[in-house]
Amino acid sequence: MQVRPADAGEIDYLAQLWHDAWHGSHAHLAPLELVRLRTLENFRDRLAVKLPDVCVVGPAGAPLGLCALKGDELNQLFVSPQAHGTGVAAALIADAEARLAARGVELAWLACAVGNMRAARFYEKSGWRNAGTFVMMSETSNGPFPVDQWRFEKQLTRTN
Ligand SMILES: CC(C)(COP(=O)(O)OP(=O)(O)OC[C@H]1O[C@@H](n2cnc3c(N)ncnc32)[C@H](O)[C@@H]1OP(=O)(O)O)[C@@H](O)C(=O)NCCC(=O)NCCS
Numbered sequence: 298m299q300v301r302p303a304d305a306g307e308i309d310y311l312a313q314l315w316h317d318a319w320h321g322s323h324a325h326l327a328p329l330e331l332v333r334l335r336t337l338e339n340f341r342d343r344l345a346v347k348l349p350d351v352c353v354v355g356p357a358g359a360p361l362g363l364c365a366l367k368g369d370e371l372n373q374l375f376v377s378p379q380a381h382g383t384g385v386a387a388a389l390i391a392d393a394e395a396r397l398a399a400r401g402v403e404l405a406w407l408a409c410a411v412g413n414m415r416a417a418r419f420y421e422k423s424g425w426r427n428a429g430t431f432v433m434m435s436e437t438s439n440g441p442f443p444v445d446q447w448r449f450e451k452q453l454t455r456t457n
Contacts, residue, residue, distance in 0.1 A: 298354055298384055299354065299388075300352050300353070300364075300389060301352065301353060301354075302351070302352055302353075303351040303360070304357065304358075305348065307353070307357075307358060307360060308341065308344055310359060310360065311344055311363055312337060312340045312341035313337065313340075314360065314362075314363065314377055315363060315373070316336075317377075318375040318377060319335060320335065322410075322413060322416070323335075323410055323413070326410045326411070326413060327410065331435065331437065334437040334438060334439060334442065335437075339438055342438075343436060347367070347372070347373070350365050350372070351365045351373075352389065352392055352396070354380075354385045354388050354389055355380070355385070361379070361380040361383075361385050362374075362376035362377060362380055362385045362386060363389070364389040364392065364393045366397060369400075369402040369404070369405055370406055370408075371390070371394075371405055371407040372407070374386065374389060374390060374393070374407075374416075376389070386419060387423065390419075390423050394451065394453055397453055398453040398454060403453055404451075404452055406428075406449065406450045406451075407425070407448075407449050408431075408446040408447070408449075409449055410444065410446060411430060411445045411447055417447065417449075420449045423451075425449040425450065425451045426449065426450055426451065427448075428447075428448045428449065428450045429448055430445060430446065431445075432444070432445060432446070433446045
């Protein structure tokens with residue numbers, strides 16, 4: 298399964314994918330105020346900033362999933378429901394780990410909303426360890442918003 302950099306022309310499609318996948322998996326877990334702040338425009342704005350660090354799987358113009366890095370963090374991993382269980386997420390996380398290792402990251406981490414059981418199971422079977430709970434300040438158009446998260450970590454092998 299080929300993982301490739303996101304193309305700037307895919308930003309609207311990817312913003313919709315991220316919006317829909319976030320609401321499908323987080324709307325029942327997140328505070329109502331945060332759900333209201335997570336508009337399509339908000340996803341598009343945040344994606345525009347992240348785009349150089351985003352990789353995708355799927356056809357040009359219609360990717361099936363995206364993965365973004367931020368420093369030593371696996372920052373976002375969202376796959377369209379039609380591609381759940383197909384190996385798209387596995388390809389994206391393997392690529393993300395390789396990109397992090399190539400940056401010299403030895404201990405990678407990610408935040409997963411407390412109660413997001415499918416994601417937690419996926420991370421565990423991908424070799425990540427749940428290191429506990431913390432409060433993350435999520436970026437919103439109203440400033441930082443506190444959200445309870447699980448911190449997952451994985452020791453990587455250096456490739457540079
Ligand atoms: C998280 C995500 C990337 C994982 O990709 P995926 O293709 O669904 O992952 P897989 O199907 O390979 O693995 C999911 C595992 O969770 C299991 N699972 C599904 N629902 C579950 C639940 N409610 N509780 C516990 N485990 C669950 C599946 O059975 C599978 O485990 P198995 O392979 O041992 O049977 C994808 O589901 C997704 O994009 N979800 C929406 C967005 C999201 O939550 N992103 C993560 C943000 S931290």
